[in-house]
Amino acid sequence: MLGIVRQKMLEQSLKKIPPAVSVLRSYSSAAKQMTIRDALNSALDEEMSADSKVFLMGEEVGEYQGAYKITKGLLDKYGPERVLDTPITEAGFTGVAVGAAYYGVKPVVEFMTFNFSMQAIDHIINSAAKTNYMSSGQISVPIVFRGPNGAAAGVGAQHSQCYAAWYASCPGLKVLAPYSSEDARGLLKAAIRDPDPVVFLENELLYGESFPVSDEVLDSSFCLPIGKAKIERKGKDVTIAAYSKMVGYALKAAETLEKDGIDAEVINLRSIRPLDRSMINASVRKTSRLVTVEEAFPQHGVGAEICVSIVEESFAYLDAPVERIAGADVPMPYAANLERMAVPQVEDIVRAAKRTCYRSVS
Amino acid sequence: MNSASCAAKISTQPFSLNPTSPTSHDNPLVFPKPTSFFLGSTRKLRLSSSSKLNLHRRSGTVVAVSDVVKQKKSKSTPSLLITKEEGLELYEDMILGRAFEDMCAQMYYRGKMFGFVHLYNGQEAVSTGFIKLLKQQDSVVSTYRDHVHALSKGVPARAVMSELFGKTTGCCRGQGGSMHMFSREHNLLGGFAFIGEGIPVATGAAFTSKYKREILKEADCDHVTLAFFGDGTCNNGQFFECLNMAALWKLPIVFVVENNLWAIGMSHLRATSDPQIYKKGPAFGMPGIHVDGMDVLKVREVAKEAIGRARRGEGPTLVECETYRFRGHSLADPDELRDPAEKAYYAARDPITALKKYLIENSLASEADLKAIDKKIDEVVEDAVEFADESPVPSRSQLLENVFADPKGFGIGPDGRYRCEDPKFTEGTAHV
Numbered sequence: 001m002l003g004i005v006r007q008k009m010l011e012q013s014l015k016k017i018p019p020a021v022s023v024l025r026s027y028s029s030a031a032k033q034m035t036i037r038d039a040l041n042s043a044l045d046e047e048m049s050a051d052s053k054v055f056l057m058g059e060e061v062g063e064y065q066g067a068y069k070i071t072k073g074l075l076d077k078y079g080p081e082r083v084l085d086t087p088i089t090e091a092g093f094t095g096v097a098v099g100a101a102y103y104g105v106k107p108v109v110e111f112m113t114f115n116f117s118m119q120a121i122d123h124i125i126n127s128a129a130k131t132n133y134m135s136s137g138q139i140s141v142p143i144v145f146r147g148p149n150g151a152a153a154g155v156g157a158q159h160s161q162c163y164a165a166w167y168a169s170c171p172g173l174k175v176l177a178p179y180s181s182e183d184a185r186g187l188l189k190a191a192i193r194d195p196d197p198v199v200f201l202e203n204e205l206l207y208g209e210s211f212p213v214s215d216e217v218l219d220s221s222f223c224l225p226i227g228k229a230k231i232e233r234k235g236k237d238v239t240i241a242a243y244s245k246m247v248g249y250a251l252k253a254a255e256t257l258e259k260d261g262i263d264a265e266v267i268n269l270r271s272i273r274p275l276d277r278s279m280i281n282a283s284v285r286k287t288s289r290l291v292t293v294e295e296a297f298p299q300h301g302v303g304a305e306i307c308v309s310i311v312e313e314s315f316a317y318l319d320a321p322v323e324r325i326a327g328a329d330v331p332m333p334y335a336a337n338l339e340r341m342a343v344p345q346v347e348d349i350v351r352a353a354k355r356t357c358y359r360s361v362s
Numbered sequence: 363m364n365s366a367s368c369a370a371k372i373s374t375q376p377f378s379l380n381p382t383s384p385t386s387h388d389n390p391l392v393f394p395k396p397t398s399f400f401l402g403s404t405r406k407l408r409l410s411s412s413s414k415l416n417l418h419r420r421s422g423t424v425v426a427v428s429d430v431v432k433q434k435k436s437k438s439t440p441s442l443l444i445t446k447e448e449g450l451e452l453y454e455d456m457i458l459g460r461a462f463e464d465m466c467a468q469m470y471y472r473g474k475m476f477g478f479v480h481l482y483n484g485q486e487a488v489s490t491g492f493i494k495l496l497k498q499q500d501s502v503v504s505t506y507r508d509h510v511h512a513l514s515k516g517v518p519a520r521a522v523m524s525e526l527f528g529k530t531t532g533c534c535r536g537q538g539g540s541m542h543m544f545s546r547e548h549n550l551l552g553g554f555a556f557i558g559e560g561i562p563v564a565t566g567a568a569f570t571s572k573y574k575r576e577i578l579k580e581a582d583c584d585h586v587t588l589a590f591f592g593d594g595t596c597n598n599g600q601f602f603e604c605l606n607m608a609a610l611w612k613l614p615i616v617f618v619v620e621n622n623l624w625a626i627g628m629s630h631l632r633a634t635s636d637p638q639i640y641k642k643g644p645a646f647g648m649p650g651i652h653v654d655g656m657d658v659l660k661v662r663e664v665a666k667e668a669i670g671r672a673r674r675g676e677g678p679t680l681v682e683c684e685t686y687r688f689r690g691h692s693l694a695d696p697d698e699l700r701d702p703a704e705k706a707y708y709a710a711r712d713p714i715t716a717l718k719k720y721l722i723e724n725s726l727a728s729e730a731d732l733k734a735i736d737k738k739i740d741e742v743v744e745d746a747v748e749f750a751d752e753s754p755v756p757s758r759s760q761l762l763e764n765v766f767a768d769p770k771g772f773g774i775g776p777d778g779r780y781r782c783e784d785p786k787f788t789e790g791t792a793h794v
Contacts, residue, residue, distance in 0.1 A: 052577060081577055087610070092562050092603025099503070099566020102551055105573055122556055127563055131552070133764050135544030136535035139551070140767035174771050195767035227773045227780070274773025281776065313776060 032218070033210040039181035040070045040202070043188040044108065046220045048078055051106065054192055055082040057097050058110030058147075067112045068148065068207055094120035094145070098127045101143040101197075108192060111147035114163045114201065121166075128197040129172035144191045146200035149177075150244060150295045151343050153205065157331035162296035164243065167199045168273035168305075174226055175273040177201045179247040181211040183270055186224030194226060201272075203245045229276035231283070235265035238353045239283040241306055242293040243269040246344065250293055253349035262357055272302055277309045284310055288319040289356040295343055298326035323352040442724055443659045449717070449726045452658055454735050455494060456486040456714050459510035461743045462519060463689075466509065466526060469747065470693045475526050478555075479540050482510040484656075484688035487713035488620050489514045491661030492588055495669055501549040503564035504590045506541035507620075508553045511590060516548045523746040529753035536756045537764065549585075557591060557625075558598035561617070564589030565604045568615035568678075586672040587615045594625025596639045605646040605680065614672035616665070617643075619682040620655065626691040627699045643680030655683030656711040659720065686711075762787065 034042075048054045055078075060067045062075040062085040075083040086093040090111070097107035111117045117124065128141045150162040168175045174196055178184040184202070191198035216222060232247060233254050242250045247268045254264040265283055269276065284290050290310055292303035303324035310322060328342040444452070463481040470479050482489065485507075493502060493514035504511040512522050517533050525532025526540055533545050542553040551567060554560040568587040575583040595601055596619060608615050619639050623630045631637055643650025649671075653664045661683060668679040686708035690697030721727040765771065769782035781787050 055573070055577075081573070087603070087606060089603035089607065091600045092565070092607055095559065095562020095600065096566040096569055096604070096607060099551070099563035099568075100570040100573065101566070102563065103567060103570040103574075105570050105578075122559060123562065126556060127552075127554070127559060131544070132767055134534060134538040134542040135546070135552070135764075136537045137764040137767070138534070138544055138546035142767075171765050174766075196771055225770075227770060271773075274771055276774055278774045278776050278778050282778075 031212045032214075034181040034213045034218075035208055035210050036178075036181055036184045036202070037068070037070055037207045039184040039211075039213070040188055040207075041072055041074070042218075043185045043192075044071065044074060045077070047189055047192045048074065048082065050220070051192075052082075053104065054106045054108065055084065056108050056110065057084045057086055057093055059086055059088060059112050061085060061110050066110070068204060070202075070207070071110070090116050090119035091123065094123040095127060097143060098123050098131075098141060101128070101141045102131070102139050104142070106142045106144075106192060108144045108146060111145065113152075113159055113204070114147050114149040115159050115161055117145065117147070117163065124167070124173070124197070124199065125170050129170050131172075132196065133172055140195045141197050142195045144188075144194075144198045144200055146188070146191075146202060148204035148207075149201035150203055151205075151327070151332060151339070154334060154336060154339065155332075156334050160332035162201075162294070162327070163199075164201055164272045164294070165296055165301045165305075167201075168275070168302065169300075170273075172197065173273060174198045174271070175201065176226065176271055177243040178270065179206070179232075179244055179268050181213050182217045183224065183230075183268070185213070185217055186222055187226070187270060189223045190226050193223065198226075201244065206245055206248075209248075224270070227271050227274040227276060229270050229279045230268045231265060231279070232268045233264065233266040235263040235287065237263045237265075237287055238289040238291060238356050239265045239267060239280070239287045240291045240293060240349065240353060241267040241269060241280055241283075241303075243272060243302065244295070246293040246295055249344065249346050250349055252346045253353065256346065256350050257353055260354070262353060264353055269302075275302075275305065275309070277306075277313070280306060281310065281314045284314050285317045288317055289353075290318070291323040291325060291349065291352045291356060293325045293344055293349055295327050298324065298329055301326055320356040323356055325349060325352050442726070443663065444726070446726045449721050450731065450735065452490050452494060452662070453714075453717055453721065453727070453732060454739065455490040455514055456658065456717065457736060457739045458513055458519065458742065459486040459489060460714060461739050462509060462513060462522070462746075465523075465743050465747060467689070467693060469526070474751070475540070476528075477539060478506065478692055478694070479526070480507040480692045481689045482507055482687070484708065484712070485620055485622060485685045486510060487658035487661050487717075488590070488618065488655045488683045488685055491658045492590075492616070492618060492665040492669075495662065495665050496586065496588070498547075499549060500586045500588070501551050501564070501567045502588050502590070503551045503560040503567065504543075504553060505557055505560055505592065505595070506553070506555050507592075508541065508543045508550075512543040512545065512548075512550055512553075515545070515550045517543065517545045517550060519742050519746040520749045521545075523743075523750040524753050527750040527753070528755065529750055530756045530760065531749070531753040535760065537760070557595040558600040561589050561591060561595070561600055561604045564617075565608050565613060565615060568608065568613035568672075569611065571614050572611070584673045584675075585614065586669050587613075588618055588669075589615060590618045590620060592625060593619065593621040593623065593630040593639065594628065594633065595619075596621075596642065597634055602642075602646075605642065605648065605678075608678040609647040612675065612677040614675065615678045616668045616672055617678060617680045619680070620685055621682050622685050622687045623704075624687070624691070624700060626695065629699075638682075640680060640682040648678045648680055650680045650682070652682045652684065655685030656708065656713050656716065658713050658717050688712075 061071045062083045065072040097109045100107055128143055132140045151160040167173055176187045178187045191200050240250045250266045254266050257264050265287055292306045294302050303326055307322045325344045325348055332342055333339055463483050469475045489510045502511055502515050521533040525534055528536045530536055541555045544552050564587045571583055571585040574580045640650035640652040651664055654660050668681055671679055770780045772781040775781040
């Protein structure tokens with residue numbers, strides 16, 4: 001993992017840059033921009049060329065170039081045997097991919113959105129996640145399930161659910177949620193190389209967003225470790241933990257909070273399962289306050305899990321109750337104004353952070 | 363094996379399966395069970411009755427009849443289907459399956475086995491007929507009724523019995539159980555509790571066989587996959603999805619339907635709009651074959667064709683085996699809904715008795731030979747029980763093992779290092 005060592009050295013050398021300037025640029029001096037779409041595409045391309053066992057499977061991944069163009073150009077490069085357009089049979093093709101993975105080939109299954117994975121969830125949980133355990137280590141399942149997750153824009157209730165909490169509750173699965181292009185590249189490569197089933201939750205609205213990437217990130221051996229979160233912005237007054245799109249919102253909220261004299265630390269979870277409890281706890285022990293942010297339904301969510309982790313391990317350090325911000329507890333409405341209300345906004349994060357600060361004793 | 367009389371028996375037998383069945387089958391063709399024939403083929407297997415029913419079933423793709431079968435038909439004197447060695451091998455495998463399952467029932471009632479146990483008594487001809495034709499690298503995917511598939515595939519009886527007892531010497535070290543038999547060495551890919559779940563997995567294994575040959579350039583990879591499942595599963599969406607994909611991509615797989623007419627207490631006729639499952643093959647572009655699953659020799663002939671097709675790269679086949687389970691769905695099933703007359707009818711067609719009769723009548727083996735095999739198998743099964751009894755239960759540290767192939771998946775502990783690197787990690791219990 002030389003890439004990580006070099007990245008850490010890079011980070012240390014950049015600490016001298018004041019946070020206000022480099023909120024989104026704290027890990028790069030090269031500042032080459034890359035969209036998430038290109039990051040994912042290049043990661044898939046590189047992993048497929050490095051290992052002929054890797055193949056793609058999903059609806060419209062081939063000739064259509066990907067429903068969201070993530071797999072653009074891969075059919076021409078690798079041919080129809082490695083980039084398979086499937087019929088609309090989620091349960092069937094997911095099971096086929098899992099069965100293929102039993103034999104050591106490495107499928108990357110694309111769900112057009114993770115909502116459709118509900119038709120295949122039996123195979124994700126029962127045939128993939130549990131098999132290494134049930135067979136006592138004889139059969140491992142090196143498979144990746146990827147696709148857009150969570151709310152998009154105006155797509156209605158059946159296309160907007162976030163599945164992080166559902167999959168993260170299941171032992172045997174690893175669940176990743178990238179935010180930036182660096183995350184997307186590094187985590188997807190790690191997922192494809194991983195010998196266990198990985199659920200890789202992307203976000204449709206982030207596909208077109210550009211992030212700066214260093215040469216490190218562009219190297220074909222770049223890989224991020226699974227299970228480690230990242231501190232996107234260092235702070236000392238309140239910890240804001242988020243994943244996927246909400247990291248961007250949290251960073252914007254941190255900028256707003258700074259004007260009010262509150263220095264927020266933003267953690268990009270990156271890995272929902274396993275959750276980097278040690279980093280979150282270390283951060284909370286430093287700041288004494290926590291706000292968790294997610295787009296998903298509140299009950300039994302990722303925020304609830306983080307809250308319990310803090311209560312179990314760092315209760316004495318808390319100066320205020322944990323604030324858990326989540327999506328509204330309703331199926332996603334269609335109307336644009338209602339949709340806006342159903343998903344956390346930057347103002348919600350700012351308000352919650354302020355609440356934690358004003359509740360302090362000192 | 364006089365098939366003509368069998369056919370006659372079926373049509374006159376009064377089946378009062380469900381007098382209030384919503385679909386009335388006035389058409390006598392709907393539920394006859396003729397003996398084996400190939401759909402769409404104008405040729406018939408030597409053993410099948412030249413029943414008029416065959417003429418009504420010209421649909422779907424024509425199945426190529428193998429040269430071996432053609433050759434047999436051209437001989438004027440009837441030749442035997444198996445040699446003595448093969449016959450004894452088949453007999454031994456079926457007796458092992460029967461004795462093992464009977465022992466499971468005994469052990470269950472003594473409390474040594476627990477949970478869900480589904481026994482295979484009566485269906486041995488299907489498992490033996492198909493699996494004994496496979497190589498070790500071919501794979502088998504089954505459902506929860508998988509003990510005998512495991513045994514036929516070569517998993518030692520000791521390993522299966524220990525697994526059922528939940529001991530650490532079981533084939534999955536006690537972590538799988540009755541319904542989840544896996545063996546990497548013998549390419550037994552489970553053991554699935556959800557019906558229909560194994561079919562896509564089997565299709566995937568067949569997919570890998572093709573992928574290995576074409577992309578990974580392992581030119582001699584001609585591994586075949588068999589998927590075993592029941593009549594109830596044939597109404598499940600995943601079954602149709604996989605018939606489609608297997609035919610579309612010409613995968614080396616054989617879909618074997620063990621139609622024992624009952625899905626727990628639901629009769630196949632009550633659950634299915636068109637109970638003739640083999641017809642569903644041609645709808646997807648593959649041959650659909652019906653065979654008498656109580657006759658191991660017929661099953662073996664059909665299996666040879668189907669497995670041969672798959673190995674040659676000609677694509678999938680759907681084989682419907684008419685069979686019957688002598689016991690209930692599981693050991694917890696009181697089995698009250700099945701007509702005793704139906705049970706008696708199939709008990710008279712016990713595949714083991716039939717094979718025994720065939721071997722003796724054709725002088726392939728003597729009574730003494732067969733009794734010797736019976737005795738040997740009894741000893742094997744008793745030894746398996748003793749071994750399982752004496753084996754240790756899994757240690758506490760085994761609870762957290764094998765959740766991930768890469769145990770870093772348990773994440774980072776409070777000290778900032780990966781949990782799995784902590785030597786005391788496996789001493790914990792449920793809370794990680």
